[in-house]
Amino acid sequence: MTEGHIRREAVSDQLFALLRDRILGGALPPGGALTAERELAAEFGVNRHAVREAVKRLQQARLVEVSHGGRTQVLDWRRTAGLELAVGIAAADSGPTVQDIARDALEMRACIGADAARLCALRCSARAAAEIAAAVEAHAQAGPDLTDLDETYIAWWRLIVEGSGNIAYLLAFNSLVDGMIPVADVPADLGAGEILDVEAHRRLAGHISAREAGAAELLARELLARSVPAAPRARKGARR
CATH class of the missing domain: 1.20.120.530 (GntR ligand-binding domain-like)
Structure with missing residues (x-):
């Protein structure tokens, strides 16, 4: 997947994979805020519904936590993620091969x-x-x-x-x-x-x-x- 461009099919799936890899690679560090929904939609030229779906999957994978105030915080995947993340770990830019x-x-x-x-x-x-x-x-x-x-x-x-x-x-x-x-x-x-x-x-x-x-x-x-x-x-x- 090319940074800054999202194919039109399975948009939310692609965005989820890209954000997952940014988290695993450290570009989005633990404790920091996930890039704002509006900024992600503008960066990749997608609608905000696709962004919400991608963030929902990140939350299900225990990579982020969405607070009641709307702030989405990046979690430390080594402490929160499960075995289902193993495939994604190997796809990130750094860390285990x-x-x-x-x-x-x-x-x-x-x-x-x-x-x-x-x-x-x-x-x-x-x-x-x-x-x-x-x-x-x-x-x-x-x-x-x-x-x-x-x-x-x-x-x-x-x-x-x-x-x-x-x-x-x-x-x-x-x-x-x-x-x-x-x-x-x-x-x-x-x-x-x-x-x-x-x-x-x-x-x-x-x-x-x-x-x-x-x-x-x-x-x-x-x-x-x-x-x-x-x-x-x-x-x-x-x-x-």
Whole structure:
């Protein structure tokens, strides 16, 4: 999107994205006032309704706060925003790169998966444990197409996360699977080390069936951590 020009389709969406990036990039700093509605309408040649819709979305994303007096204050997104903002963070002019966010998401995935496996061993029914074991065998028979392997692997992990009984983990899992939280392509050697280790999957299913929560957690963490890149993080710019 070119600064100072807004395409006519989806005007409020474009304006929201531009203002979001200004906030994430620091051009609109925390604690300051958002540019006035009239000024934004004049700057981009749009009507004030489009501006109001964009500001409403910023408020829903917890990037700004609209006071009763009409003043709109920029918030510190690091303290107020949620996971749904992950895509926007990578689009800003400074701060974490796409690779940074992807690595962060993979680290979160490993942590959630490990604890989900622990809780699943403690909470899931005997039937759910049997379904998890059967899903491992379905994964072992999948392929060689990587799409098929991905589908059976995701289906297997979904059973584990559902078996944990933790709704927050399930929603985070859905966000990762659906791409709401950006995860860059995992290097082939790292991904293969995780996805193709059927014996590790069988052992994990066995730990869950045997109610060995600690062993399930340790193995799940080791398995998922294989896909986390070891390269040092590269920041586009420092933020406080």
